Amino acid sequence: MSTNVVEVRNLRKEFGSAVAVDDLSFEVKQGEILGLLGVNGAGKTTTIFMLLGLITPTRGTIKVFDSDMHKNRFPALQRMNFASAYQFLPYHLKVWENLFVFSEIYGVKNSKKKIDDLLELFELTRLRNTKTGMLSSGEQTRLNLCKALISDPDLLLLDEPTASLDPDMADKARKILLQRQKESGMTILNTSHNMIDVTELCDRILFMQHGKVIASGGAADILKQYKSESLEEVFITIARSSTMEVV
Numbered sequence: 001m002s003t004n005v006v007e008v009r010n011l012r013k014e015f016g017s018a019v020a021v022d023d024l025s026f027e028v029k030q031g032e033i034l035g036l037l038g039v040n041g042a043g044k045t046t047t048i049f050m051l052l053g054l055i056t057p058t059r060g061t062i063k064v065f066d067s068d069m070h071k072n073r074f075p076a077l078q079r080m081n082f083a084s085a086y087q088f089l090p091y092h093l094k095v096w097e098n099l100f101v102f103s104e105i106y107g108v109k110n111s112k113k114k115i116d117d118l119l120e121l122f123e124l125t126r127l128r129n130t131k132t133g134m135l136s137s138g139e140q141t142r143l144n145l146c147k148a149l150i151s152d153p154d155l156l157l158l159d160e161p162t163a164s165l166d167p168d169m170a171d172k173a174r175k176i177l178l179q180r181q182k183e184s185g186m187t188i189l190n191t192s193h194n195m196i197d198v199t200e201l202c203d204r205i206l207f208m209q210h211g212k213v214i215a216s217g218g219a220a221d222i223l224k225q226y227k228s229e230s231l232e233e234v235f236i237t238i239a240r241s242s243t244m245e246v247v
């Protein structure tokens with residue numbers, strides 16, 4: 001078994017004549033938190049959707065837990081989970097019902113206690129009997145994070161997980177994710193436009209532009225490489241430069 005939980009090789013996705021992901025290769029090591037950064041339209045969500053098997057790549061390979069996601073994705077999917085600030089759970093179900101449905105899908109043992117604990121952790125207990133569609137966007141995001149953690153995934157994919165959270169809740173969510181990661185050793189792939197998320201959560205960062213990786217490394221390496229004191233500044237420099245060399 002390789003220490004790479006994710007191995008992406010020469011991945012490409014075309015939507016008609018548009019290229020969303022272009023010859024993308026990267027890996028995520030066991031227990032690593034990798035940040036996928038890039039301007040709007042860089043190809044981050046498309047990459048995550050291909051990792052989940054929701055979009056079929058035009059070309060290239062994806063291996064998760066040494067399993068080829070194109071040929072045999074279900075064993076890997078059982079060990080993965082996903083949260084996004086923009087993908088909502090069924091609106092007509094109550095908060096607890098949504099978590100119960102997903103715990104059944106994943107075959108979670110002792111699901112009642114797990115649901116109670118997660119609702120408590122993300123401060124949703126008082127909303128447990130509320131229909132999901134009635135939640136505010138930040139509350140829905142918190143519910144998505146509960147759903148993502150209900151199965152104790154070995155690989156967690158997060159697409160802008162704190163995007164609609166207030167600063168206090170975003171801080172709490174980061175601390176919960178870090179704590180869980182420390183306890184379980186799970187691997188996380190995280191996209192974010194919030195540089196606090198990136199600084200506090202990520203061991204390593206990939207900057208994407210036009211579907212390619214154009215810079216990568218730990219936050220400190222990247223700051224050194226760009227002679228900058230903030231990732232926000234590096235992001236803006238990269239975003240406004242069209243002649244960066246591919247690393």
Ligand SMILES: Nc1ncnc2c1ncn2[C@@H]1O[C@H](COP(=O)(O)OP(=O)(O)OP(=O)(O)O)[C@@H](O)[C@H]1O
Pocket residue numbers: 015018019020038039040041042043044045046047
């Ligand atoms: N289903 C689709 N059909 C056509 N084009 C698509 C489709 N999905 C994504 N795209 C295009 O692919 C490109 C990459 O989109 P993607 O959602 O991956 O970007 P992103 O990096 O997640 O951006 P953001 O930061 O705004 O979330 C964009 O130009 C987008 O318009």
Ligand SMILES: [Mg+2]
Pocket residue numbers: 044045046159
């Ligand atoms: Mg996106």
